[in-house]
Amino acid sequence: MQIQKLIRFTTGSQAFDLFLEGGIETQALTEIAGEFGSGKSQLCYTLCVTANGGFPDNGIIFVDTENAFRAERVHQIAESRGQDPEEIMKRIFVCRIYYSAHLEAVVRGLAKSIEQYKARLVIIDSIISLHRAEFPGRETLSER
Numbered sequence: 427m428q429i430q431k432l433i434r435f436t437t438g439s440q441a442f443d444l445f446l447e448g449g450i451e452t453q454a455l456t457e458i459a460g461e462f463g464s465g466k467s468q469l470c471y472t473l474c475v476t477a478n479g480g481f482p483d484n485g486i487i488f489v490d491t492e493n494a495f496r497a498e499r500v501h502q503i504a505e506s507r508g509q510d511p512e513e514i515m516k517r518i519f520v521c522r523i524y525y526s527a528h529l530e531a532v533v534r535g536l537a538k539s540i541e542q543y544k545a546r547l548v549i550i551d552s553i554i555s556l557h558r559a560e561f562p563g564r565e566t567l568s569e570r
Contacts, residue, residue: 435547438472438503449476452546467494470549475503477547478514485543489532489550491523519543 434449443449450456450473458466474486488495500518501511519539523529529550532539536548 433546435473435477437469438476450547467496467551468499470551471496471499472503473547473549474500474518475507475509475514478517479507479509483544484546485517485519487536487539487543487545487548488518488520489523489529489548490520491529491550491552493522494551495520495522519545 433452434443434446435452436443436449437446458469460466470488474488477486478484497515500514504511504514521532521539523532533550539545540548
């Protein structure tokens with residue numbers, strides 16, 4: 427696998443980009459945490475658009491564990507940024523996940539998928555929700 431130049435994608439917020447020293451960077455793991463309704467998914471949708479801008483041959487892998495991916499929201503954000511929503515959507519590969527073992531298998535195979543889809547960005551929304559649902563309570567904490 428070829429090592430590519432580090433790139434930073436805008437979050438859509440100048441202040442947040444400044445805090446992150448230029449935005450969300452490639453070749454790194456960035457965890458976004460916050461309460462329900464705090465804008466985590468909106469940030470992910472914005473990144474789907476901004477990471478596509480200027481890179482027409484590259485894709486984005488969106489791993490959706492909560493069946494929450496909203497293409498119409500990506501369309502709205504793309505249009506507001508003067509980009510073609512249909513072209514953006516063609517390069518977003520949504521992988522729906524239904525149980526924790528499936529998620530683990532997908533994560534193990536990500537390197538191959540990144541190469542296959544020429545992905546510059548992988549979004550996992552949310553990495554812990556399935557485990558939390560399948561292993562409830564303090565007594566199953568060690569299994570999680």
